Amino acid sequence: MAARFAPSPTGELHQGSLVAAMASYLDAKVAGEPWLIRIEDVDQPRSVPGADLAIIHTLAQLGMHSDGPVVYQSQRFALYEQAFARLQALDQLFGCQCSRRELEEQGATRYPGTCRDLQLQAGISHGPLAWRVKLPMAPIEWTDRWLGPQTDDLRKTSGEFVIRRKDGLWAYQLAVVVDDAAQGVSSVVRGADLLDSTARQIHLQQLLGLPRPRYMHVPVVLAANGEKLSKQNGASPVAAAWADRADAWLAQLQVLNLALTSLQLEPVPKATDIHAFWSGATAQWAARWSGALGPATQ
Ligand code: GLU
Numbered sequence: 001m002a003a004r005f006a007p008s009p010t011g012e013l014h015q016g017s018l019v020a021a022m023a024s025y026l027d028a029k030v031a032g033e034p035w036l037i038r039i040e041d042v043d044q045p046r047s048v049p050g051a052d053l054a055i056i057h058t059l060a061q062l063g064m065h066s067d068g069p070v071v072y073q074s075q076r077f078a079l080y081e082q083a084f085a086r087l088q089a090l091d092q093l094f095g096c097q098c099s100r101r102e103l104e105e106q107g108a109t110r111y112p113g114t115c116r117d118l119q120l121q122a123g124i125s126h127g128p129l130a131w132r133v134k135l136p137m138a139p140i141e142w143t144d145r146w147l148g149p150q151t152d153d154l155r156k157t158s159g160e161f162v163i164r165r166k167d168g169l170w171a172y173q174l175a176v177v178v179d180d181a182a183q184g185v186s187s188v189v190r191g192a193d194l195l196d197s198t199a200r201q202i203h204l205q206q207l208l209g210l211p212r213p214r215y216m217h218v219p220v221v222l223a224a225n226g227e228k229l230s231k232q233n234g235a236s237p238v239a240a241a242w243a244d245r246a247d248a249w250l251a252q253l254q255v256l257n258l259a260l261t262s263l264q265l266e267p268v269p270k271a272t273d274i275h276a277f278w279s280g281a282t283a284q285w286a287a288r289w290s291g292a293l294g295p296a297t298q
Pocket of ligand 1: 006008
């Protein structure tokens, strides 16, 4: 049993990613489970050198330390390969030669099934293939601890989705499912922007015979333009708030309290150090959520 924070190392920790880190951390502490940091650098071209260490350092400054070794997805390709082989043996994959541009030109919001029945084989004249997973015949249902009952019919939403890209890179959906299971993650707490990935992940868990963690999707922090806060729309690193300040702890408490209010909890009023902040925040999380832990496997 464990919980995890799984940042992609595309930049430093900003207020939005801090909220996801804090929610998963509080949930782990209240449940008495280890909290693990996993660096999701599966998409190596998008990874920014040094961002992983900067994120880990900022979390440590704010009092959040991984309860086990930090895991890097770029070192775990053998595990993804095994899961891929298993899905192939189960006849749950098909090769797809469509380019992203072709699919965009068709204007489809979900994969239209173009290569579904073509039985394309790797290494034959059509060039590199992406690999997509076949879909279940019924909608996926689960209960989100924050958002309540959910249902997602993948035949109408994503369509058959990619688990291995044409360039050979592993897709997030496969890597996250394999790693959550391998690390014993029983509690997934993350931003609501990932809500629509959940059914795809549950589907892969079912195909691979892996346990289903419980899920909680917390509100995302919005930028001034109404989009999810990100580096692209001006999120600054939280650590900039205390850089070069003699009273860094004061700025750190402000940053932490702001994240806590994003989780719809009250700032910890009299915290005079980080430790006091976490005691107050954990007590609030316990009061709000411990009745809603939900079974680890639903
Ligand atoms: N790596 C993903 C991200 O940074 C999060 C994955 C997850 O929590 O499942 O958006």
